[in-house]
Amino acid sequence: MSEQRVVIVGAGHAGGSAAAFLRQYGFAGPIVLIGEEPIPPYQRPPLSKAWLKGEADADSLALKPLEFYAEHGMDLRLNAVAVSINRGEQVVTLADGQTVPYDVLILATGARARKLPIPGADLAGVLELRTAADAEALKAAIGPGKRLAVIGGGYVGLEAAASGRALGAEVVVVEREPRVLARVACETLSTFFQDYHRDRGVVFELDAGVEAFEGEGGRIVGVRLSDGRLIACDAALVGVGATPNDELAKDAGLECAGGVVVDEDARTADPHIFAIGDVAHRPLPLYDRMFRLESVPNALEQAKQAAAAIAGRPAPAPETPWFWSDQYDLKLQIAGIPFEADQVIVRGDPAEARFAVFHLKGDRLLAVEAVNAPPEFMAGKMLIAQRKAVAPEKLRDMSVSMKNVAA
């Protein structure tokens, strides 16, 4: 088994972690890690947070130091793009024409920032935030007195807004929906974050469409809204979601459904091919459904699943999906997903910037969104995994500790 050759396409959080887990699990065969970016696998979360604010250096972004790969017998090929997979011959072809044979292939190609198909999208100063190179460009564009327009009030947009304010930039967030975080969080949380940002000088344009980016001499000078108004700015960050890089898989005839379809081991219908991380459409055992997640814990969990299956180890226990976000002095931690929730319970007081929102279906906890409330997050995450019955009145009652609720 261990003499198989594993090829990983995509040297991001999932791909880099899968390589490391394979070795940790005792896999001794050759590993080839193919990545389009010029630098070894790194963490993206700080790109909109600590790194953007200048609180973390580039070294601290790297998952592992460069030497790690050679020391562990991994063939790390940077600036290398895979363009096709020949499943019959088990070969990956790179953009420069080289071919890389595999016994086992792991697709870890992640997702890319969605673009806005509107006039002016190619002006200088119209930015996105997915890679370290994108983050460099954004950092250069924000500073005291600079005006940043953020298109899209999702996590990446709001984190960039908070970091922009911390660096002294003026920030306007333009959101198509009537509230920020509309697709990913409940209304209580949206309202809380909007107020918190407003109190720190961020201006919101909600329910607002973007017509075009206006430029002068090839550089952006403003964002034209659907109602005709122009938001003057020095740079615009487009943060309107991500699209999975599943074209390689699709072209190779693998089933895709907004991401590459995989099973509990992160394996596709082709027994030689796995898909992990942001690119995978995967089963969520706790919720009896298929879903595509975009988070580090998801990338790590699936990297473990694939590595365990390849190394012949027992599969890791299924995890509760979770996520975090840092904005100003707020730590948001979310566990679970509120599919089909029929009851929402708020514990604590949003006005004190320390509270949690629980989503239940009957007496089963499906998800918790916790702001500066680690006990609520930690206990909630456990309760979700255990699928135990929870008493709603205890959740609501701050005099009952979360330890007690979870007991």
Next chain:
Amino acid sequence: MAKITYIEHDGTEHTVDVKPGLSVMEGAVKNNIPGIDADCGGACACATCHVYVDQAWRDKTGSASAMEESMLDFAENVEPNSRLSCQIKVGEDLDGLVVRMPESQH
């Protein structure tokens, strides 16, 4: 540089040089020392970087913030000398530090 010794739950010792400015967690992860998962990369959001600080070093490593305390409160097998290693910054004064890892981080 500060020499830090990480002791796995099974007793395996790893002594490595860690650059001041990094966290004790980063010192382990960058050297591929198993036993510290650090899923959130140091954001104090996951509690999978739990370590036991050797008694002799408890003063020098300081005390946990309220946020760290409440994360630790829900980790497994917590002891009075438990810390989240991403919250301990390495300085020359931690040269010689010894930390032990719990049986599991999940």
